[in-house]
Amino acid sequence: MLEVKDLDAGYGALRVLHSVSLNVAAGEVVAVVGSNGAGKTTLLRAVNGIVAPTAGGVEIDGHDVTGKPTEKMAKFGMTHVPENRLCFPSLTVKDNLDLGGWSRRGKLDLDPVLELFPRLKPRLQQVCGTLSGGEQQMVSIGRGLMADPKVILLDEPSVGLAPKVVSEIMTVMTRLAERGLAVLLVEQNVRASFKIADRAVVMQRGRVVLEGKPSELVERPEVRAAYLGGAAAA
């Protein structure tokens, strides 16, 4: 579904991504982990065209979408949930969600989002700024889903959330894959993301250095030392 081939990207003279390749099939969750500054956020931005790739390519379902503007990406079925919980604080939950459906043809349908996040149902008329951090993250993901994407890119959805909410959000990743989406998940929370990911990619200094099933990667001493505090993932 999503194919990233030899992608290079950066900011001005700073080259951040060096020939990054990965793919995500429909119904699969792929986690991208790596230390601060490894280039994970830049990877999602380059895949989504917010940062223009300088080499390499991005395909959705065989269509070349490299560097296309956001509205084109949405039309091809890609949605990006950025790190900073995009939630318009003075708008209601419903208005926030409806805004996410701008690129969609036909009628807006809140039901698939409310089915994933039942907690939002009684809060549809509440303004987003008064929600808890976890609920704001649900709105942010829900907004992305309103476009009815085939591919969803998520940048650290668990950051700053209580463990119970983190596990709720991770369960949603699995449910999205069950609905047939290709899920590309950037996470600092390696333990939580490895529990639900089908495959994982480890990035260092803008390069993919390891790739495999989480169950295989946790056996690697370098992965344990760097990301799991020396112990295997529970």
Ligand SMILES: Nc1ncnc2c1ncn2[C@@H]1O[C@H](COP(=O)(O)OP(=O)(O)OP(=O)(O)O)[C@@H](O)[C@H]1O
């Ligand atoms: N807008 C920008 N302008 C210039 N340099 C940037 C910009 N955004 C990121 N960088 C640089 O790109 C490199 C990779 O940053 P990026 O945010 O992609 O890493 P990351 O792996 O997501 O890190 P973190 O886990 O800390 O969020 C860093 O050296 C960073 O300083």
